[in-house]
Amino acid sequence: MKLILFLLFSASLYALPFNLIKKGDENASSTLLVIGGIHGNEPGGYFAASILATHYKIEKNALWVVPNLNAPSIQANKRGINGDMNRKFHKIAPNDPDTNRVKQIKKIILSPKVSLVLNLHDGHGFYRKKYQGSIFNPNAWGQTCVIDQCEINTTKRFAKLDKIANSVKNSINKKLIKKHHAFDVKNTNTKFDDEAMRKSLTFFAVTHNKPAFAIETSKNLTSLTQKVFYQLLAIEEFMKITGVKYQRDFNMNIENIKKLVQNYGFLYINDKIVLNLSDIKKTLRFIPLKSIHNTFRFTHPLGSVKRDKSGFYNIYIGNKRLTALFPQYFEIAKDCPVTTTVLLNKKKHKVKIPSEFFVKGSFVVKRMDNIRVNVIGFSSKQGIDESEIRIPYGRLNKSYSIDRNNLIYRVEFYKANEFCGMSLIHFRK
Numbered sequence: 001m002k003l004i005l006f007l008l009f010s011a012s013l014y015a016l017p018f019n020l021i022k023k024g025d026e027n028a029s030s031t032l033l034v035i036g037g038i039h040g041n042e043p044g045g046y047f048a049a050s051i052l053a054t055h056y057k058i059e060k061n062a063l064w065v066v067p068n069l070n071a072p073s074i075q076a077n078k079r080g081i082n083g084d085m086n087r088k089f090h091k092i093a094p095n096d097p098d099t100n101r102v103k104q105i106k107k108i109i110l111s112p113k114v115s116l117v118l119n120l121h122d123g124h125g126f127y128r129k130k131y132q133g134s135i136f137n138p139n140a141w142g143q144t145c146v147i148d149q150c151e152i153n154t155t156k157r158f159a160k161l162d163k164i165a166n167s168v169k170n171s172i173n174k175k176l177i178k179k180h181h182a183f184d185v186k187n188t189n190t191k192f193d194d195e196a197m198r199k200s201l202t203f204f205a206v207t208h209n210k211p212a213f214a215i216e217t218s219k220n221l222t223s224l225t226q227k228v229f230y231q232l233l234a235i236e237e238f239m240k241i242t243g244v245k246y247q248r249d250f251n252m253n254i255e256n257i258k259k260l261v262q263n264y265g266f267l268y269i270n271d272k273i274v275l276n277l278s279d280i281k282k283t284l285r286f287i288p289l290k291s292i293h294n295t296f297r298f299t300h301p302l303g304s305v306k307r308d309k310s311g312f313y314n315i316y317i318g319n320k321r322l323t324a325l326f327p328q329y330f331e332i333a334k335d336c337p338v339t340t341t342v343l344l345n346k347k348k349h350k351v352k353i354p355s356e357f358f359v360k361g362s363f364v365v366k367r368m369d370n371i372r373v374n375v376i377g378f379s380s381k382q383g384i385d386e387s388e389i390r391i392p393y394g395r396l397n398k399s400y401s402i403d404r405n406n407l408i409y410r411v412e413f414y415k416a417n418e419f420c421g422m423s424l425i426h427f428r429k
């Protein structure tokens with residue numbers, strides 16, 4: 001099955017098979033590289049990376065974020081649909097489907113600009129030095145800062161890996177939600193003790209004298225929000241250590257992170273259609289698409305599309321399948337208007353096509369030359385063009401809303417039999 005990924009952030013980097021978001025100073029003396037999604041079933045890591053990419057402003061030095069390294073496995077919610085990508089950094093067969101991803105991320109890791117690398121995971125259980133049961137034991141990975149060795153052989157900064165990992169651990173442990181979430185440092189002593197880890201991303205980095213750490217939150221934490229919370233605490237500590245100054249646009253607490261994790265942003269299709277993905281219904285029908293070459297742009301760095309064999313489009317954010325779009329095929333009209341006028345409380349508002357427009361009570365879409373207005377879920381008695389009609393909330397058929405709260409409706413514009421565009425009318429409660 002074909003995987004299609006079109007991401008709003010990646011316009012200048014279209015050649016990469018994942019998203020790379022660069023923030024801060026291009027000529028920084030310190031650049032922190034954060035990698036999420038090497039394992040597709042570890043959402044704490046990639047949702048944290050995605051929040052980092054969209055809700056942090058870098059004021060000094062630089063932050064590079066790859067939120068979706070193994071994007072096809074994220075969509076499938078599997079560790080690795082082509083096997084474990086984190087065992088492919090020593091050797092990889094040229095015909096391995098992961099070859100390009102591994103090759104490209106290696107190049108980024110080895111970029112002279114990158115000062116320190118973080119690889120984000122959700123691991124099993126809660127790491128304890130002594131065995132305390134099947135969840136709390138020395139073989140668990142959860143709630144650790146993982147290093148491959150105590151230090152690396154370089155005169156460059158950040159060479160003392162154990163010292164850095166310990167200070168990160170100590171800082172996180174001051175902010176625990178529950179006592180048993182305590183972090184520890186796990187040194188895998190990779191060179192001597194851990195054959196499997198010699199094939200890992202971090203070991204590749206440290207053998208090239210590049211400081212690298214893995215952060216493992218626990219798969220046994222009760223919510224995605226908690227995992228993201230601990231990932232962000234760890235990343236912020238690494239930003240402090242590397243001198244990357246930041247501002248975030250939210251206060252760090254569980255309630256705020258929950259809201260951010262559930263905010264899926266917007267999907268733009270062919271630059272003609274916009275869909276608000278938060279609270280979107282599980283299926284949407286009669287979406288005006290082209291029969292081929294549709295372009296999908298997400299405001300969320302983890303957005304992706306997969307076309308089903310039978311022709312509909314599955315829309316994902318990370319490992320969550322949000323909705324299925326069932327198309328109705330149209331030709332796209334030429335020279336379409338890029339705005340329309342909506343009358344609200346007798347006041348005229350210019351509304352972009354496509355965009356989401358908030359209304360209270362009722363609205364009127366003003367008439368445009370040669371354009372037919374179709375408000376989906378409204379049936380008029382006057383004819384097929386629904387401009388110049390006052391439409392109150394109560395006259396809309398709720399089964400045509402795009403959201404589960406029945407507040408958001410499609411207003412579509414056509415020129416003869418060709419599609420011109422769509423905007424959303426969003427009723428305030």
Ligand SMILES: [Zn+2]
Nearest residue numbers: 039042121122
């Ligand atoms: Zn992992």
